[in-house]
Amino acid sequence: MDDILQTKQKINSYIIDSQEEEIKRIALELHEGVGQNLYSIMTGLQFVESGIAEQNMKSYVREMSQLIEKTIREIKLLSVELHPPTLSTFGLLPAMKSYLKLYTSTFGILVDLESAGKETSLPDRSNIAVFRVCQEALVNIAKYADTSKVKMTFLWTEEELKITIYDFGKGFQLEEQNGVHHSSGLAVMKERMHLAGGMCTISSKIGVGTSIELLLPL
Structure with missing residues (x-):
């Protein structure tokens, strides 16, 4: 019975450790991968906005840029929640x-x-x-x-x-x-x-x- 219990604990410990490693990887990818890509898109949109003369299109691009900025903040919060650095x-x-x-x-x-x-x-x-x-x-x-x-x-x-x-x-x-x-x-x-x-x-x-x-x- 003790051997069975010890084996079960080792399996549970392995599963939890594996989950934590995967969570850490996902958190890092969200922050340094997806987050950085979105930041590059946002700065690109801001550059495009500065060169647009038509007001309606300029406002639309600004709204998209602001939406991406909000998404970046949400991804950062999610990353911290998953695995606080x-x-x-x-x-x-x-x-x-x-x-x-x-x-x-x-x-x-x-x-x-x-x-x-x-x-x-x-x-x-x-x-x-x-x-x-x-x-x-x-x-x-x-x-x-x-x-x-x-x-x-x-x-x-x-x-x-x-x-x-x-x-x-x-x-x-x-x-x-x-x-x-x-x-x-x-x-x-x-x-x-x-x-x-x-x-x-x-x-x-x-x-x-x-x-x-x-x-x-x-």
Whole structure:
């Protein structure tokens, strides 16, 4: 039984690592490939606009240029959401702060983030695992919690990192888990933390809110 469990964990870990590599590749291609191509098209249109005398055509080209500029911004935001470059460069906390700006602008939910203790540098796999679990938790809150504010705390000690996310939302019955998609999302969160050597604990009360606690040994 232990051998079967270990094999299953190795397979799950391989799948997750493979997914992350593919996500990173797609994010890079969006930013440096598609994004750069669109930027070249936009500057070309701006050059064409400067040489057009007919006002209606000039306005049309300007509108197309502005639409491409908007698309470039959206692609940049999507790229950051897929794989924030600050995660590997600056660490978990700066990456989370960067993501929360995007999260609030997208969903209109304010996240009060506090960090106590001395931040510790984490291995890449742990960084990605914890970031993805926090990301999944926040997306679930936007979909299901019906709330406008979230409290998020990072507590760093020499032994562990403890992250608590509380949504002040409508809550749910854990045995029901608000449907298949929510249930699978919670299961993925727990599995990611387990593979990283940590734990994910979820508690919820109807009409009060849901609390998600992550523990990662350091």
